[in-house]
Amino acid sequence: MLWPHAKSVLKAIVSPLLDATGVYDRRIEEVSVREDRWTILMYHRVVLDDRADPFRLGMCVRRDRFEAQIRYLKSRFNLIGVGEAVRRLTQGRPLPSRAVSVTFDDGYLDNLEVALPVLESHQVPWTLFVPTGGLATGEPLWWDRVIHAFACTSRSWIDAQAIGLPRLRRRLSLAPWYRRRSVEQVLEALWSLPMAEIESAVLRLERALAPRVRLMPLAHRLRPADVRELHRRGVEIGAHTVKHPNLCLTDRDQLRDEMLDSRRELEALCGSPVEGFAYPGGRMNQAVKEAAHEAGFSYALATISAVNHLPCDAYELCRIGMPDAELPDFKRALSATMVRGDGTLHSIA
Structure with missing residues (x-):
């Protein structure tokens, strides 16, 4: 359980030393200079306080670090919106050299309040994929409820089977050094369930971990007016289903409804077509890809950590989590990732 902390210390020491030699810049230059490459980056949240990510699960980037990353990207790459890039490729037009696209998933309020000012100041186009279920009421996303319950409880353990997760060992420790690992295990187990079972399990988990003894706000989502404001300010809005389920576990009718209902709601909200889709959690298979095509999306994004080699599959676009x-x-x-990554080689059509 000490390894994540030791790893962080090593990165804090070794990465600056190697960066001072220019090795990372040279690697990036060698890969990005090739004209058949398109890199898509993935973010979720940009926050002012790192307590927003209590278990360091990789969902949050602090504002100062995010701005440094965007400044670097702007200096080294040609930044292009995903929709614009797909239109160019579909029309047989080339992408700019060193093409990079910036995307955000899930539609958090800090995307508007914290990330947008940074991206606007550097004139960076970006795409936001928004799940529509509970958008009007601000209902927390299901994994944020799990994280919040674990962060706020004083319990020392939880019975995983009692909350409906039989694949996990019965007793999960909530001791400080083990709590992060237990959260990760529970979230991964929940992703293996259909959406109705996730909802029931999350309710049971919240009851099992009550009462709350630590104060920590739940992650706030964008409201409909916020999505409209982002669209008005030039942000491309993409669909991300209604309830954010594992689409590989949905039947054909549910799959279609999750895609089409979210698309229709966002189109009505923004008053313009929604061309792109992001698979929740990156979970997809051939049937899910075909459904995205049949739903009329021009492209769909996965979470395969790789650079896209052109020509590439428009319904399995790779993204690198930042x-x-x-x-x-x-x-x-x-x-x-740019050096080792290798996208799926299919034609965009």
Whole structure:
């Protein structure tokens, strides 16, 4: 359980030393200069206080680090919106050299309040994928409820089977050094369930971990007016289903409804077509890909950590998740994925 902390210390020491030699910049230059590459980056939240991510699950990037990352990207790459890039490729037009796209998933309020000013100041186009279920009421996303319950409880353990997660060992420790691992295990187990079972399990988990003894606000979502404001200010809005389920576990009718209902609501909200889709949690298979095509989306994004090699599959676009890291370690992570990553080779059509 000490390894994540030791790893962070090593990165804080080693990455700056290597970055000072220019090794990361050289790696990035060698890969990005090739004209058949398109890199898509993925963020979720940009926050002012790192307590928003109590278990360091990788959902949040602090504002100062985010701005340093965006400044670096702006200096090294040609930043292009995903929708614009797909239109160019579909029309047989080339992308700019060193093409990079910035995306956000899930539609948190800090996307508007914290991330947008940074991106606007550097004139960076970006795409936001929004789940529509509970958008009007501000209902928390299901995984945020799980994180909040674990962060606020004083319990020392939880019975995983009692909350409906039989695949996990019965007793999960909530001791400080083990709590993060238990949260990760519970979230991964929940992703293996259909949406109705997730909802029931989350309710049971919240009851099992009550009462709350620590104060921590739930992650706030965008409201409909916020989505409209982002669209008005030039942000491309994409669909991200209604309830954010594992689409591989839905039947054909549910799959269609999750895609079409979210698309229709966002189109009505923004008054313009919604062309793009992001698979929740990146979970997809051939049937899910085909459903995205049949639903009329022009493209769909996965979470395969790789650079897209052109020509590429418009319904399995790879994305690299960005870390909450100082610039040297950001460059290390980006260069490592760009060097080793290899997108799926299919034609865009």
